[in-house]
Amino acid sequence: MKEALLHWTMVKSGTNGDFFAIAxxxxxxxxxxxxxxxxxxxxxxxxxxxxxxxxxxxxxxxGVFVLIGCQISSNKMVILNSSDGMSWNxxxxxxxxxxxxxxxxxxCFGNGLFDMGGFVYWGEGEGVLYYFESNDGTSWQQQxxxxxxxxxxxxxxxxxxxxxxxxxxxMLDVPLGPSYQDTLGSSNQLTPTALCxxxxxxxxxxxxxxxxDTGIWTTTDCGITLNLRVATSSIVRQIAFLGDSFIAVGxxxxxxxxxxGVTWTTVPSGTNINLMGVAVGDSRVVIVGEQxxxxxxxxxxxxxLSLSFKGTCHGAVLITPPGxxxxxxxxxxxxxxxSITLSARPRLSKGDLLQCKFAGWRGGITGTNPDRKxxxxxxxxxxxxxxx
Numbered sequence: 428m429k430e431a432l433l434h435w436t437m438v439k440s441g442t443n444g445d446f447f448a449i450a451x452x453x454x455x456x457x458x459x460x461x462x463x464x465x466x467x468x469x470x471x472x473x474x475x476x477x478x479x480x481x482x483x484x485x486x487x488x489x490g491v492f493v494l495i496g497c498q499i500s501s502n503k504m505v506i507l508n509s510s511d512g513m514s515w516n517x518x519x520x521x522x523x524x525x526x527x528x529x530x531x532x533x534x535c536f537g538n539g540l541f542d543m544g545g546f547v548y549w550g551e552g553e554g555v556l557y558y559f560e561s562n563d564g565t566s567w568q569q570q571x572x573x574x575x576x577x578x579x580x581x582x583x584x585x586x587x588x589x590x591x592x593x594x595x596x597x598m599l600d601v602p603l604g605p606s607y608q609d610t611l612g613s614s615n616q617l618t619p620t621a622l623c624x625x626x627x628x629x630x631x632x633x634x635x636x637x638x639x640d641t642g643i644w645t646t647t648d649c650g651i652t653l654n655l656r657v658a659t660s661s662i663v664r665q666i667a668f669l670g671d672s673f674i675a676v677g678x679x680x681x682x683x684x685x686x687x688g689v690t691w692t693t694v695p696s697g698t699n700i701n702l703m704g705v706a707v708g709d710s711r712v713v714i715v716g717e718q719x720x721x722x723x724x725x726x727x728x729x730x731x732l733s734l735s736f737k738g739t740c741h742g743a744v745l746i747t748p749p750g751x752x753x754x755x756x757x758x759x760x761x762x763x764x765x766s767i768t769l770s771a772r773p774r775l776s777k778g779d780l781l782q783c784k785f786a787g788w789r790g791g792i793t794g795t796n797p798d799r800k801x802x803x804x805x806x807x808x809x810x811x812x813x814x815x
Contacts, residue, residue: 430806431725432674432684432712433694438721440464441474446715448485450492451706457512458715459485459494465512469713469723475513480505488536493564495534495543497527504532508564521567522559537586544582547575547595558584558593587624587668594619594631617644621675625668630688632663632675643675645688657683657691667705676702676714696722729760730803735810740783741774742813761803771797771811786812
């Protein structure tokens with residue numbers, strides 16, 4: 428697991444509007460919801476034209492950002508696309524669905540295609556699920572899955588390469604994979620709130636009428652066998668596959684990270700605001716949430732210095748750069764290849780000054796020279812020892 432995913436900082440977004448989704452081209456982030464904001468680094472944000480819409484979902488692919496939402500004035504579905512995250516083209520109700528009141532559309536990209544959840548149509552005792560595909564975010568083709576046994580909102584979509592997963596309450600399907608269709612644990616009454624595909628498994632964030640079963644579930648056979656991997660007291664709103672690991676975000680500031688989708692670690696977020704979306708860029712991961720909340724990870728290529736203390740008296744270590752005087756255990760991140768100097772000194776505590784001495788370094792460096800210059804090429808754990 429990347430250490431950077433364990434460290435989060437809140438940055439100013441410039442708005443108090445709710446964000447429900449975020450997408451990244453690698454070099455550019457677009458956060459969307461009540462407002463649309465863009466950033467080239469995840470830290471400094473520019474508020475754009477909200478286009479008179481509430482945005483529910485966002486994706487990037489094929490050189491295009493695509494946002495899905497509901498136009499406020501007409502109460503109809505709107506699709507926005509942009510190559511730069513600033514200037515947007517608008518498609519209004521392209522599928523003639525009429526009112527979008529209460530409908531939260533979801534979109535994903537993979538294998539050269541955008542996929543968007545649509546609706547379930549019921550007639551003559553059976554249901555047909557409709558979803559939509561596009562290779563450019565502008566021209567869309569309607570796809571359907573017949574004999575869909577249950578329906579409802581939301582219709583979630585997720586893709587990893589050629590594998591597309593679609594989920595509705597109590598239902599999961601992989602239309603391009605094996606022809607499995609199975610209820611999502613009918614005894615559990617799972618309502619999916621997040622969907623992700625990665626590392627040969629489907630991950631489902633789900634709310635359950637039994638609170639003990641609310642959390643993240645996994646399946647490797649399209650829902651025939653489901654395993655609860657972590658129970659959460661808060662609803663999971665999005666799960667993202669980062670290529671080598673997973674991250675999940677949710678209500679009340681929930682952040683979870685995992686290397687394999689099976690074992691999860693809860694990470695402090697520093698907020699109790701509902702977190703709704705997450706995206707990975709070239710250098711950072713960014714999380715968005717309600718009330719204009721934006722959290723950024725440390726740079727993904729960071730090298731971490733973890734400094735601790737031991738001994739029979741008090742000491743301090745000056746870390747240069749950044750000029751940090753550490754008097755207790757601390758973890759600091761640096762770009763790979765940074766050269767730093769560690770200067771160990773006894774603390775200026777009355778009664779200790781003449782007796783307390785630096786006894787040496789342990790861990791990533793050794794020796795008794797109190798001034799050490801090192802070049803950070805990998806994560807280091809270092810202990811400074813001070814004794815009387």
